[in-house]
Amino acid sequence: MVQIGYTMMTEQAGPRALVNDVVAAEQAGFDFSVTSDHYFPWLESQGHAPYAWSVLGAAAQATSSIRLMTYVTCPTTRYHPAVVAQKATTMQLLSEGRFRLGLGSGENLNEHVVGAGWPAPHVRLEMLEEAVQIIGELFDGGYVNHHGTHFDVDNARLWDLPEMRVPIGIAVSGERSCAIAGRHADLVIATEPKPELLAGFDRHGGAGRARVGQVPVCYDPDRDAAVERAHDQFRWSVGGWKVNSELPGPAAFDQATQYVRPEDVAQSVPCGDDVREFVEAVRAYTEAGFTEVALVQIGGSHQESFIRWAQDKLLPALRAL
Template sequence: MVQFGYTMMTEQAGPRDLVTHVVRAEEAGFDFSVTSDHYFPWLDEQGHAPYAWSVLGAAAQATSRIPLMTYVTCPTIRYHPAVVAQKAATTQLLSEGRFRLGLGSGENLNEHVVGGGWPAADVRQEMLAEAIEIIRALFDGGYVNHHGTHFDVESAKLWDLPDTPPPIGVAVSGQPSCELAGRLGDLMIAVAPDAHLVSAFDENGGAGKPRVGQLPVCYDPDRATAVRRAHEQFRWFGGGWKVNAELPGTAGFASASAYVREEDVAASIPCGDDPEVFAEAVRPYIDAGFTEVALIQIGGAAQLPYLDWAEKTLLPVLRGL
């Protein structure tokens, strides 16, 4: 049976609110949760970007059942992979085994802040593969020394290790990333319901492993209000990841989405309060072979009304799929 998740979107709410929201998501019956890991929001209108790992630690203590997951962390520029391994191991301990480490090659939006430049896509994939190897070596215990193409590790060791290391998910968007995910990942992560991604993942070692998808939705009893909010905060989404990975700041995303209309957003993001419309947006992920789908409710202040509605109305419909 497909599982349905809740997204703690750090770009649209502060840290205390994010924890409040995931507690309510657990109560509402969501099967799992994910959180973004951003230094910047996509647009100024979103208005937030707290440190995701502090939020995860608080969420691990405030909840008892719902799984947690990064969606996704970039372990190559802003963070060194040895530090990511330590953070992930600690979060797994705090959550008592409920954490999964989702990794990806990142976006310039978040990684430019440390002044290291923004490598080409093929180099970013090489860096991600090397980072995953370092993280897995540290999860295995003992001292790790590594002198690779992109990273050095000197006598690193994780002193607090969980009995079961966090499963590692890898974000995919094309053939090279699917090959990497199938070879090095325990699960696949994607934001498009593309059956070709699933098949490429399967063909490269991913068969039988979870496939996690994500899509934005915008609940509001007044559909026009939902459409306006979706346009205000998510008009950047349609640019595609080849574009979204390259732009360095909110001004770039504002310019790139300047001519996106409300009706364009409404055509790609389910808006309003009809659960069947939301279910039809989820169905392509199921048809493509995804085993889990995380929903993003657009708008920080709209989370609790959405979660009340999801508990009573949306989740029963989705489970009927």
């Protein structure tokens, strides 16, 4: 049976609201939660970008059973991989074994803030693989020294290691990222229901491991209001990964999506309160082979009503998948 997750989307809510919402999601019966790790929102209308790791620490203390995961953290530019490893093991201890570390090659939107420039895609993937190797070595315990193509580590050691090693997930969008995930990841992450991504993960050693997807939705009893909100806050998603990873800020996303219509967004995002439409969006992932699917409810102030509706109607329908 597919596991259904709830997304703490840091781009659309402040830190206290995010924690309160994940507490409600746990009580409603969601199986796991994922958390975006952004320095900027995609669009100014979203209006938020708190520090994801502080939110996760608070969520670990406020909840008791729901699993937590970054979706995803970039361990190459804004953060050094040795620091990401320390944060992840701390989270695993705070959550008593409920944390998974989702990693990806990042977006210019968030990583440009440190002024190090934004590398070409093939360089970003080289950096990601080297970072994952460093993180894995630190998870193994002992001192780590590393002098590689992109990173240096000088006599680092994690002093607080959890009994349960932190599982690593890697986000994929093409053959090369699938190869990195197959070699190094305990689970694969994707935001599109493409069977070929999972097949690529399997070809490189990922067969039998968990695979996690994510679906944006916009619940509202008033479908027109839902479509309007989805267009206002989520039209950035229609650009595709190759575009979205390169644009530097909310103003660029606003300009790039100026001709996207509400009906264009509604074609890819379930809007309203028709349970069947939401179920079909998730079914696309389960039929592709995903074992876990996280829902993103669009609109930071619309989480409470969505969670209540999901508990009463949506989650029971999704359990039948």
